[in-house]
Amino acid sequence: MDEEFRQRLDQRLEQLENRVALLERNLDLIAAGQRRSSLRSLWRRPPMWTFEQYPARMLNLNAFNSAPAIPANAPRIAMVTPSYNHAQYLGAAIDSILSQAYPNLYYHVQDGASIDGTVDLLKNRGDSVSWKSEPDKGQSNAINLGLAGVDCEIMAYLNSDDVLLPGTLAHVVNYFMSHPDVDIVYGNRIFIDREGLEVGRAVLPRHDGKTLRYADYIPQETMFWRKRVWDRLGPIDESFHYAMDWDFILRAQAAGFKFVRLPRFLSCFRIHDAQKTAATYAIGVREMGILRRRVLGFDPTQMQIRRAIAPYLVRQLAYHYAYKLGVLRY
Template identity: 50%
Template sequence: MRTRLSAWGLGGHLRRLLGVRLGRLHQHRPQPMSVTAIGFAGDIGGLPRISLVTPSFNQASFVGKTIESVLSQGYPDLEYIVQDACSNDGSAEILGSFDGRPLEIHIERDSGQADALNRGFARTSGEIMGYLNSDDLLLPGMLHTVGTYFRDHPEVDVIYGNRLIIDEQGREIGRWILPGHDGQVLRHIDYVPQESMFWRRRIWDKAGSRVDAGLRFAMDWELILRFADAGAVFRHVPRLIGVFRVHGAQKSQADFVRHGAHEIGTLRRGSYGATQGKMARLLHHGRFLYAHRIADAAFDKALKQGESI
């Protein structure tokens, strides 16, 4: 029931009153993106191969921008797979315009997003893995940030960063600045920006080498929970990495109430169990959101002062 109430907007109103951005997609009126270029200065020697998959179906309005945001990274060892489920909206022509560029495009029917991801990942060989939906973006230089972090922290299995949120026209409407990784909170609610998450193949293999094709809404959280159960070492990288696009063609709120809430509720009960009482969980979550507000205020100050973000 709590998940359904959040889906109907009650949770969003409370977060707005408390000044909490996490969990909210529409935060302010559309404005030009506050971050359009992020430089990378560092040693690029010995960077690991990154395998990135983009599943797509009828996203002609956005898929070209998504692909360009990846290819323009200039990452020296990138394996990029686009899985299109036989789109009929002109996507084929857009994908064809990338002929000769360093990516693989596979057009074949699948049984949904998770199946497309599994097909794409089965074609990859990189040490580092991740996926970017066909309406989202990577900020410039972020694959270098990802590759460098994994190279310099061999003990880490999974990383994720912060996100910007944009509308259909590419105008900024919000951001999620996380305060750091909290394994307890993650077992209760998924705040990880999916488009900013990357992981090592070793933990992918240990956790079953698949995305759960039986899920429509919570497949990324379910994968995260399996990573955690497999003993993954998580780190939050305090950088903007991904851009999440909100638009009318996404899965509807009605679908979420009907299907997504059930998926999330099932995962929450299975992952949390009786390890923490309700009051203790609420207090822990509250402390996490307070830390988020502090991190968000620091980000805002750095943005106004033109510091590296």
């Protein structure tokens, strides 16, 4: 795909998103007059948080191959995968990063002394990936260990059960290089099951910092940030074991860093019974309460949270159906 065609395609996509923005405005007006039961229904099952949206089907990776060229002066990207007893999925995570064929990449797997065959898997990778297997203090600590002292310009972490989509690094780098004022980017996500089959998609509206104070809607596996963010904020707060990404995001927002949602599907979030998100939900509720209290200065009720995020959920619904109906194409 030549540069001129890519620019025309991006312009067309922006025009379509502007049309959706007009639809959002109308939907906001409609939502304002809806009964509370409608808002409760939207809160319970918004598409972006509904993982299994349709029967499992093969994920067509070829649909994501139209990525821009990687510049000759491509900035160095550092990525780490924290892992513990996830040999079943780790290989797919590694392959999804290495297959990007990004020429200036530092990629490291920080394993917490797994006993499920992870070490053998890593040994069999030879020199294709940097790794270390040693006891750690949890996921946040593993991320910090993996990124400590790394010389790079862009940073990210990908959990061992998630995967990048083809062309993600090329899209991210090209955007960062052409938008030097942007500090953090993220994008749309695809939900996959334990077998890697697609079961849903989340198409997100443009970034909304106000909503972010009440709920974390940013897909962590799609998020990349400039090293200057890390240098100013410091590492992941290891006192958080569930909401560490939301804590990092909120600290970045408070520091004035600029976020942008890219109009692309960037990564896949895997749904399975043993995933940490499901296993530690009670811890998550407590940590999210801590963050809301810190940012808002009070403990919001569930009704206050619902009201605060309802406009964003309505916009997300508009994007969801605009994509489903083919008005938006990513």
